[in-house]
Amino acid sequence: MMRITRTVSGVKLQAVLRVARFVSGLSIVLLLINYVLLIRIWREPLTFISDEKYFNKTLAKILRPRWSGSSGHSQVGDFLIEELQDLGFIALRDELFDEKIFTNFLGIMNTDASSFLLLSCHYDSKFLKNAANYVGATDGAVSCAILLNMARTLAPYLRGEFSKRDDIGLLLVFFDGHESLNEVEEDFNSLNGSRRFAEVETIPLKNIELVVTLNLIGAPNHIYMSHYEDTFLWHNRLANIEGDLQKAGKLTKCHKLFHSLKDHESDIEDDHYPFLEEGVPVLHIVPHTFPDAWHTEGDNFKSLHWPTIRNMNAIIPRFVYEFLKTNRETG
Numbered sequence: 001m002m003r004i005t006r007t008v009s010g011v012k013l014q015a016v017l018r019v020a021r022f023v024s025g026l027s028i029v030l031l032l033i034n035y036v037l038l039i040r041i042w043r044e045p046l047t048f049i050s051d052e053k054y055f056n057k058t059l060a061k062i063l064r065p066r067w068s069g070s071s072g073h074s075q076v077g078d079f080l081i082e083e084l085q086d087l088g089f090i091a092l093r094d095e096l097f098d099e100k101i102f103t104n105f106l107g108i109m110n111t112d113a114s115s116f117l118l119l120s121c122h123y124d125s126k127f128l129k130n131a132a133n134y135v136g137a138t139d140g141a142v143s144c145a146i147l148l149n150m151a152r153t154l155a156p157y158l159r160g161e162f163s164k165r166d167d168i169g170l171l172l173v174f175f176d177g178h179e180s181l182n183e184v185e186e187d188f189n190s191l192n193g194s195r196r197f198a199e200v201e202t203i204p205l206k207n208i209e210l211v212v213t214l215n216l217i218g219a220p221n222h223i224y225m226s227h228y229e230d231t232f233l234w235h236n237r238l239a240n241i242e243g244d245l246q247k248a249g250k251l252t253k254c255h256k257l258f259h260s261l262k263d264h265e266s267d268i269e270d271d272h273y274p275f276l277e278e279g280v281p282v283l284h285i286v287p288h289t290f291p292d293a294w295h296t297e298g299d300n301f302k303s304l305h306w307p308t309i310r311n312m313n314a315i316i317p318r319f320v321y322e323f324l325k326t327n328r329e330t331g
Helices: 001-043 052-062 073-084 137-153 157-159 192-200 228-246 273-279 306-330
Strands: 089-097 101-109 116-122 169-175 207-216 224-226 258-262 284-285
Touching: 052 073, 052 137, 052 306, 073 089, 073 101, 073 137, 089 192, 101 192, 116 192, 116 224, 116 306, 137 157, 137 169, 137 207, 137 306, 169 192, 192 273, 207 273, 207 306, 224 228, 228 284, 228 306
Parallel strands: 116 169, 116 207, 207 284, 224 258
Antiparallel strands: 089 101, 101 169
16 A cells, blocks of 8 residues: 555656646746747837827818918917827927017927937918918928827837936927018028027027928928938938838838938028027938929828828837937937
8 A cells, every 4th residue: 555655656746747847848938939029029120100090180280271370370389289288298389579479389308308309390381372271281281290290109108218318308399480471482581480499599509419300291202312411320310210111011102202312412491490500410301302282272181192191100200219219328
């Protein structure tokens, strides 16, 4: 009986040891699998999901006649303030007077930071006497919506890890007074909002690491080249991000937007000029030529090239995220 008991105990012990070895081996396999998965996740670019419904809703709020002094102008301004607040920014109105009142809208994250990444566009539209319904889809509206969509896409990062930073802040500026007054086509009395911002140093210019200005985005068959030598590497990064996302299958079928080409002898006058004059590094995201419908009623929702817009909404958030992360590593 004792022998039988010992035999049975030995069998049980051997069985337990076999189970233990199996479990141990399985655990090691699972640990290796998890390690491989972690390495893979670490190596793969972080994916940000752009909410196209949010973008469309935002664009619809902006896509209206909004020349300075109009009701549409006031409505868009109120929308920008509310949206910036909802996105977690400290939202400010910055008013100036130059023949009429102009109002810039600012969204700031990490107000006490020692340096800032500034992204800008203009929200006002041109007053055209013979085109009362001109909404400037590519001329300001799409760029405004892209910046707000970027903030929405990066919200988990901006409100989480980034909000604890004191070495760098994020500043979104929606400039007023971009367009020349009344029906003057020449660049006369234009760029009022951005000039005022730079003159009074709403944010000390020495604290701005880079100004990124968006404009004239959304027309078909446009490409984007570098306009300044000192920011060519950042432009080149935009091109590389587009290539990476394309290879990963995360872009809409579209022609290549960003090219690693230098067009440093020409540029389109825009709200980055006042910063450029003061020696602030500028990255101008603008196509190589004006849209065909520029300053006509044809520059509307129906004329927009959605593959371009969708891909911009994927590329810009990735660029902003990488810039902010790189600053931490090199700062």
